[in-house]
Amino acid sequence: MMRVHRDPFEPIMVVLEADSPLSEYRKITDEILRRMPDEDRYPRAAAEAVRSFLLLRLGLHLGLRQKNLRQLRVCPRGHFPTLERRLEDMKCGELRWSDRDSGWEVLIPSVAFKNSGSSFFGQKPFRLILPDLLDLYKYLEAYIDRHRGVLLGPVDDPGTLFVKTVKATSKQAAYGSTTFYEAWRTVIRKRCSVATLFRLA
Template identity: 90%
Template sequence: MLMVAQALTRAEVGWIRQHPELLRNVRSIEGLIAPEEIEFASRDWHGACDAFHRHAANRSKEVQRVMRVHRDPFEPIMVILEADSPLAEYRKITDEILKRMPDEDHYPRPAAEAVRSFLMLRLGLHLGLRQKNLRQLRVCPRGHFPTAERRLEDMKCGELRWSDRERGWEVLIPSVAFKNSGSSFFGQKPFRLILPDLLDLYKYLDAYIERHRGVLLAGAKDPGTLFVKTVKTTSTEAAYDSATFY
């Protein structure tokens, strides 16, 4: 902020310095702006800007002497990490989404967006995927033939499909789709997981794939990914952007 203040009052190029008419709207504020300061700026606008510029420069040097460069990547989520059950803290978000979910019959689009947000969090908690892998995850509805594993390897993405043998929704992602595909964790084998049907997860998955996903596409070309986003356009066909989440 101090650097911005210096730039705004810099000689010849500062925006505030080039607009002395701003002083017309300045009023005295007890303890903050004295009438004498307004009068001084009225007599010598550039002198007032010079004084402010020097003040900001001196304060900036004082801050630089005592400031510490601090970058702790865990600080924003420290409250979660220190909780007795970090996953339970994130589960609270999904509970709030369901609690505030709009009526599908009256508000189909907001309801579809709410279900999508719910599934993003739930699948993220179950799978632990990077954003890229979750964003590129394809979907194969029930009753359709799933994409061949070799084809998924070529596309370097995974797929959510129904498993008749396991009677559950399965996520299959080839190891080449992961950033650390050469890790011993994969052993050149795909990542495969049957999602647990906890707290009606299957109910919302089925509803999203059968109804809500189509509402979000709004007639646009289907990109094949599980999570989609529609954008209002002036063209007859709505645009979609599967690479962007709300």
């Protein structure tokens, strides 16, 4: 029986085949904001839209593999960040507020990466202060403070930045590799289709 392997580029082919992939991503995030549901009337839909927006924005800023982005943990502002040694043990990174840099920092130990032995890391962690461009911090903080809790509902918090929408048929909030892949593909396909319709109208 022949095995059919999943093409890792399939979810973003519509973007990669565009004349300017970065501009295409920008169109998608702009479209998400334009069609943002009213948070007071539709809290879950608004939370899902902000999650989609951040999924693409952080994906662009960080350039991480799916696994590293999916397992990225979050430390709310004002809380004590996870010790680097603990992150090394868990082999995952964390988004936390940096008082020193007055910005949101992503810290990922080198052991969390597939190519951790590369000279690029030099056994040092990946560290990046996210730029507060185009209201990134506004939506990031709204997601951490409000929207993420709406998506979680009453289930246990897995501690990751990105969580699934908990429904009656699914009590697990943490993304798996397949569900994260599907979430990414759905965001791009849905928004690209809408953007195309608007251009043709």
